[in-house]
Amino acid sequence: MRALTWHGEKDVRVDEVPKPEIVNPTDAIVEITATAICGSDLHLYNGKMPSMREGDVLGHEPMGEVVEVGSEVETLERGDRVVVPFTISCGSCWFCETEQYSLCDNSNPNAEMARKMMGHSPAGLFGYSHMLGGYAGGQAEYLRVPYADVGPINVDSGLPDEQVLFLSDVFPTGYMAAENADIEEEDTVAVWGCGPVGQFAIQSAWMLGAGRVVAIDRVQERLEMARSHGDSETIDYENEDVYDRLMAMTGGRGPDRCIDAVGTEAHGTGLDGMSDRVKTGLKLQDDRPYVLREAIKCCRKGGTLSVPGVYLGRTNIPFGSVMNKALTVKTGQTHMQRYLDPLLETIEDGEIDPSFILTHRADLEDGPDLYETFNEKDDECIKVMLTP
């Protein structure tokens, strides 16, 4: 089959690879009809994530049609149309039973590697390094889906792919980010990063009762989307100081809830941004936590910091500010299965049409070019959907 594969920094190719097969009795094989490139795929593309191996199949935002099921699969059958969430969860362990699906104890075959890194292993993910499972991803014609009764969600409502595809990651991720922010009535919510997760965090913040949403970015079309589609006030961090502007907007209190939808590869400004670039260049730190630092500084005392953005390793943040300002930090990979049903309902009810973020549609064969376009934010690219 054809698949997008990782060959090193800024080197993604279309390769012919073997078709996946059923291995375990709860596996299913899905023929992919649509698959997206995620902002977190760019961390792989930019060579930031260790334990990638040349030839790994990328992609964790797929959907398609079930073409084969293992002997113990009960809820899916051939011909079902499914969206596949990016986290792989067994459904049986204590974490899955308590709906903390991204912390699944059983789905990472390379758990030992993750334990060495982090002390414990989170769930395995599709197409996201060997440390996090080593599973082939969904930017391909076919995908093997383990624990098929637990992950994929059946979509039989005839909605087009582009309206349901983003249930695979960015919509639930934005929603959980807003939920993690503990938004109370009339709260001011600041969202750093107006990519797809940021846009869905903005939408979700309104759903959860925010009184005001402020969106921060430097890419004009993303700020425009946050204004026009997200009803947000915006700050272009290249043209104004974010802290000063947020204090002016909130009478010096700072936003009640801050969401970092940027993560490890933040583009900082000034000395701080330069220092991050130098330190990561010298391998003194693994992340560029510019946004995290700024959010900590801006957040009101006793407020909440929600971090859907991906971080990788050692990072330099002013933890003294977190402690002395009594901030609550909530983060984690998205507990996908917790959100699939209710969010599908919001799409089916017409409450939200997630396809608003989609700017580029192309064939899988065009994947390598679009990785570059998306990474460079060229051509006003916000979200890419590929069709195998």
Added chain:
Amino acid sequence: MFSYSLDTAADEWSDRTRDPALSRSDSDLSRWKRIGAGAVGGALVAFGLGRRSLGGAAIALVGGWMAYRAVGARSEGSTGAETVAESITIGKPADELSEFARDAANLNRLVGPFADVTALEADRHRWTVHESPDQRLSWETRLVEDRPGDRLRWEPADGTALIDGWSMSFRPAPGDRGTEVTLEVGFAPPGGSLGTAVIEKLDVVPESLVGGVLDRFKSLAETGEIPTTEGNPSARGRGDLL
């Protein structure tokens, strides 16, 4: 001072978790032993390493204790004897788990690619390490402690044993979390040329072996299957570690 690249570490990791049938003969395991089992951890902790090597200063920051342990292990003498204990929590009752672990066929699945375990009698098993020189690394074990739901211990009865004790203890976990299972394994490579061959050529990192057994135990008990990337497609072919 230690210096290694993350890619090398990841490759070596893959070598360690490789299905023996796919093993590359050119993997430099003696280098692995020199670095010590902690190196992969240290290298992986040193995120974003890319293709550069890691200097001593960074190790001191992120992987110092692992490097220290690797040095410590090296200076303990050359016998390679070591006892490793690790614990895991499994969401099943202790009785059920100890009954499962008594069975040679189940043990064989738990032990994974490292060795074959076959039943001789109910409380006597035979262990044969894969890939050992001339299959000489084979021994019989006897169940010397048998307290269902509490503790099981096997010890070698004859043969050339790599493992001189295998104990599993079970105790209830708090709340609804099931059972805390501790696996303690004594590794004692035989002396002489065979022992040297084992340490140099056999791909055994005690902690990884013990951790892997517990992971498999938990997954089998809780889900009935072991997560795998067997047959995984990539541009390298089929099978994750080609």
